[in-house]
Amino acid sequence: MAVMPIERGKIREYAAATGASRAEYLDDPFAPIPPTFLATVVFWDDLPRVFDLPETRAGCAAIGVVPDVRRLLSLEQEYVFHGEILHAGETVDTGLRLDSVDLKERRSGSMALVRFTVTFTDSAGELRAECHYTSAFLTSVGGSA
Amino acid sequence: MTTSDVGIEAGQAFAPREFGPLTMTDIVRYQGASGDLNPMHHDDEMARAAGYPASFSVGMLGAGYLAAYCTDLFGTRSVRRFRTRFRKVVYRGEVLTAHAVVREIRGSGDDARVALGLELLDSSGAVVVDGSADFLLDSMKSIGSEEVSE
Numbered sequence: 001m002a003v004m005p006i007e008r009g010k011i012r013e014y015a016a017a018t019g020a021s022r023a024e025y026l027d028d029p030f031a032p033i034p035p036t037f038l039a040t041v042v043f044w045d046d047l048p049r050v051f052d053l054p055e056t057r058a059g060c061a062a063i064g065v066v067p068d069v070r071r072l073l074s075l076e077q078e079y080v081f082h083g084e085i086l087h088a089g090e091t092v093d094t095g096l097r098l099d100s101v102d103l104k105e106r107r108s109g110s111m112a113l114v115r116f117t118v119t120f121t122d123s124a125g126e127l128r129a130e131c132h133y134t135s136a137f138l139t140s141v142g143g144s145a
Numbered sequence: 146m147t148t149s150d151v152g153i154e155a156g157q158a159f160a161p162r163e164f165g166p167l168t169m170t171d172i173v174r175y176q177g178a179s180g181d182l183n184p185m186h187h188d189d190e191m192a193r194a195a196g197y198p199a200s201f202s203v204g205m206l207g208a209g210y211l212a213a214y215c216t217d218l219f220g221t222r223s224v225r226r227f228r229t230r231f232r233k234v235v236y237r238g239e240v241l242t243a244h245a246v247v248r249e250i251r252g253s254g255d256d257a258r259v260a261l262g263l264e265l266l267d268s269s270g271a272v273v274v275d276g277s278a279d280f281l282l283d284s285m286k287s288i289g290s291e292e293v294s295e
Contacts, residue, residue, distance in 0.1 A: 010178075017171075017178035018209030019164055024221045035212035035227040035278070039205050042180040074204060078228035085222045 001095055002045035004120070006033060008088035010040060032085040036077070038131055041118060045094045047133075050116045059101030065112040065137055075113075076134040086120065086128055095119040099132070111136040153259055153285050157247040159218055164210045165240040167202055172237070175206040197234070204231035207241065207265050207274035214243035215261070215278060223284030225258060229276035235267060242266045250282060257282035 008029060014037050015025035025031050041047070050056060051067045060067045086092065099115040113136050120129040165171070173187050181203055184191050192200040208229035215224065235241065248260045258279040265274040 014178045014209075015213070017175045018206065018213045020209075020213035020216055022216055022221050025216075032221045034209070034216060034221070035224045036205060036209050036229075039179050039181070074231065076228065076230045077205070077208065078226065079224075080226050081224060085224065 001093060002041075004041055004044040004092050004094055006086050006088055006090045006092065011037060011088055014040060029088065031088045033087065035079055038079060038086075038118070038120060038129055039077070041094055041120075041131075045096065045118070047096065047118065050096050050098060051114070053098055055098050056101060056114065056116075059098070059114075060112055060137070063101065063103040063112060065101075065103070067112075067114075067137055071138045073111075073136045073138065074133070075136055076132075078132040080130045080132070082128055082130075083126065084128075086122075090122060092120040092122055092128065095121065104136070109138065111138050153247055153250060153282065155247050155249050159245045162214045162217070162243045163240055164243065165238075167235065167237050167239050167241065169237055172200075172202050172206065175203055175209065179203070179205060179209075181205065199236055202235040202237075202239075204229075204274065207231070207235065208276070210241060211243050211263050211265050211274060211276060215245065215263070215280065218245065219259075219280045219284045223281040224278065225281065226279040227276070228278065229263070229274050231274055233267065233271055233273040235273050240268050241273065245278075248277070251279070255281075255283065259285060 008031055011031045011033060012026055015034055020034055048069055051069060097117050099117055102113045104111050104113050113134060115134050118131045119127060122128050176182055176186055185200060186203050187200055189200045211229060212227060244264045246262045248262050251258045251260055259282050261278045263276040263278060264272050267273050
């Protein structure tokens with residue numbers, strides 16, 4: 001868990017980096033966040049810690065996968081927003097939880113699908129946004145590294 | 146419901162938008178902005194050692210382009226859900242084109258939402274990022290017909 005300030009300058013920088021041209025992102029002191037802006041949570045919270053949680057390790061062990069962040073692929077991210085879009089000047093508390101670990105077989109080998117969620121709660125205690133991540137560990141074959 | 150009282154209907158497509166040609170500057174600027182400093186996106190030697198022809202773009206940059214495309218169309222405060230999946234690696238020099246199509250309209254009143262299908266295509270027409278998003282229907286009232294294509 002971390003405390004993440006929603007900063008005007010960061011919003012302006014992120015909007016420019018993604019080609020977003022709406023004036024609110026660039027000029028509004030209370031700029032709303034762009035739809036994928038909460039990816040910047042990594043400046044405040046250490047998301048890979050989800051792979052060290054006992055439940056993640058147990059889930060991986062149950063399907064015979066050793067979690068190795070060097071073999072990690074990010075597949076999908078889904079942001080869900082509740083109520084008013086977060087804006088510059090607000091501060092949120094982040095939370096992190098494991099949702100599931102599943103084995104997926106593919107022609108090119110098997111992989112462990114890890115689904116986890118980052119939550120963003122405002123100073124009034126309201127859940128304002130969630131990001132559902134789907135990542136995959138490629139499994140090693142025959143014990144090779 | 147397939148047609149709304151603001152003239153949005155299932156199957157309707159919006160005018161596409163191009164991004165790029167993608168440069169190393171675009172990639173490192175996104176990496177700095179997002180905090181994802183994975184060197185596979187800016188270190189060609191490292192990428193070649195891993196079997197790629199060159200370093201490649203960040204999946205979330207493509208997702209960010211789709212987000213910018215949507216907020217340019219529908220405004221900045223009406224997004225309620227935004228999902229993207231990474232489908233294909235993108236290299237420098239690529240021109241990417243964002244597309245959106247209305248899948249359905251859900252709910253009614255102030256909370257009525259337009260469910261969109263999203264695609265970011267490369268110059269060969271391959272999907273590099275696909276996704277779906279919900280925006281409040283209310284935000285579509287201001288869209289002029291010139292922004293809509295069949």
